[in-house]
Amino acid sequence: MYRKALKSIAGSALFTLLLAQPALADDPKLDTGNTAWMLTSTALVLMMTVPGLFLFYGGLVRKKNVLATSMQSFAICCLVTVIWMIVGYSLAFKDGGGMNAYIGGLSSFFLKGMTSGSLSGTIPETVFMTFQMTFAIITPALIAGAFADRMKFSALLWFMGLWSVIVYSPICHWVWGGGFLGGLGVKDFAGGTVVHINAGIAALVCALVLGKRTGYGTENMAPHNLVLSLIGASLLWVGWFGFNAGSELAADGVAGMAMAVTQIATAAAGLAWMFYEWVKHGKPSVLGIISGAVAGLVAITPASGFVGPTGALIIGIAAGVICAWAATSLKPMLGYDDSLDAFGVHGVGGFVGAILTGVFISADFGGAGLPDGVSMGHQVWVQFLGTLATIIWSGLATFVILKVIDMTIGLRVSKEVEIEGLDINLHGETVP
Template sequence: MMNYIYKNKKRFLFLVLALLPGFAVAGELNQANTAWILTSTALVLFMTLPGLSLFYAGLVRSKNVLSVLMQCFAITCLISIMWLAGMYSLIFSDGGSVQAFIGGLSKAFVPDMGPDSLTGDIPESVFFMFQMTFAIITPALIVGGFAERMKFSAMMLFSAFWALLVYVPICHWVWGGGWLAELGAMDFAGGIVIHITAGVSALVTALVLGKRKGFPKTAMPPHNMPMVVTGAGMLWVGWFGFNAGSALTADGSAGMAMLVTHISAAAGSLTWMVIEWVRFGKPSVLGIVTGMVAGLGTITPASGFVGPAGALAIGISAGILCFYAVQIVKRHFHIDDSLDVFPVHGVGGVLGTILTGVFAAKSMGGLGLNDVTIMHQVGVQTIAVIVTIIWSVVFSYIILKVLDSVIGLRVSEDQEIEGLDIVLHEETGYHNL
């Protein structure tokens, strides 16, 4: 045994060191981190297929259940191919003189990726897949803003152009070394990149398409609450890959991100439930799961920067603000954001992004603010929020208006009454209906 160790001393020394907590060698594969990001990748894709798919499908009327499932499935396939063809490269490769705004195309179709290619201490293929799952779920979230009334062809084209013109540049600015990253914007797992972009774009889509026939006078309750709760549970579990996976390491930072994610989800759920209980006399199942999503979306940008106490405050704030945002959007302004994407994800993303600048401070129990004051960081976070909102609104609107003039966005009124399952896919979710 000693002879073997002597002959393989370099390999043996690295193996011993690699087993030490927190140790990593630059340019060397870390199997623990790789295993965790592989797991996280599966968890994040699990959030879309089947988590978000079931959650959204249960919330719509029975005549549209398959259309929502189809949209989430098709978006997954579409973005996967687009990611390979150039989205990944435009975000994560060197853009040269325009690096502050967009990456280059040197990684299109990843010609140099092999089994030994590394990003940090994990295989580039694993990093590629992990980031792809984030790109997949973001346009899928927008489906909730136009559910039950958009043409399938329009949905596919909108998702493709939106991914290129909204998701790609903003993701590069924040995570690809762009100007927001240089400014110091903090977004651990997607409050800016995912929730604000998707939430704001869903609101624009709802406004451009207009209301569903009968809204808001005709009641349009979820057709299958067990499906909704099942999907919500999958989202909660999958979100651990979303947030804790964003640490890109299997260490204490991932563990803390997982802990604060869970605390915020629980706090958001209970807060929403209590508000409903007090205001309406009974707590609803729909309310408690919506509060969970609000808590999860709001903690996302802060998840790698705050402690448990900060997560509790963020979750409670999410439950309160997102609850009243839903009431304002639907009951006051009568905007038919079908599945509450803007008031939950958009408002939650804005809230969480700004509160990151507060609760990340060590004085607030966080991990620190890189030698800046709370006010300075909140200012940076606010700039990131405002720019993201403006960019998302402008380009979402342009894409929608161009598509409407070319192919039309909405199905006809008669088709909407009949239901998208039959009209667009010649199938039904329930044969006895």
């Protein structure tokens, strides 16, 4: 009798434990493999700005402005790190209550409550915060290419600080932090909208508000050292694997596919821009192929976790040709001076990638597949709405910030400083 009772109790206990297993399995736990990959990805993305972007941009300007241009990327890295820690991360990724569709809250002001044991999914929240910080750093740094050679350093610091809080954090929240664009179904795996369209539109507004460089169209403004730019582009290419594959936040098959399609699209775009230029001007240039590679990296960014190899190849070719046209034909046609083609590469490339994500996500093209009940046409329309919302807010807010700074401390250096060079006048240093 006692044996039967004990067996019954043991059986009930075993049954209860078995039922409890799924619940226990659902509890978030630290995954050391995912954490190791995200630590690596974070370092790779940081390398994209320091030293990747400052070498890429630094080589593209004239020698008298190379230190000032490189200084901009380095200073932005420092400035945005502090801003992200204080308020940016909280506004982008925390619950904003009744306004959550548009902006996050302040529950993580100064990273309040974050400890070494805090988790974001299967990785430490500290790692997730820092990974996202690297995105917040490179986005405003990209804008600097549009106003190279002519913005005051003090104005740059004010502009980048305000822009990071007023423009970047809200748009990041809209797409990735629980805001209305994510709820609408916008697909942006690693930042085609949040990073590249956002920065590209801001860059165009900056170029228009500041006006053309002194001597633009009459003086030789060719890059002073394309070897630096080639090294910078190479670092961007390598670092972009952290950017795209890291955005899966896990070391899994999706991250592997994101890495593969990133490589394919980048190579295709580099070749496409090179051949476009070769046919148009008779010679393939170093500047052309590295610009094309960056355009391919930009365009595959929103699509990287959603498309397959065939989609990546087509996106890369499209980005290479369209961005080459924007930089070499559209810019002269419209007459704006986007010094280093930040809009032509990032704004246009981001738009191409965002829209084509809606096409090549389809399983018919080897993609991850459209959401249940969603047609390709509808997804493309949703992608367009996401780009439109980003263009409107980034454009308007950037314009207002620039005008306020211009009315207070001024945006642009004097003509004399511009002619002599920013290096010696703004920083008291020159390169040999």
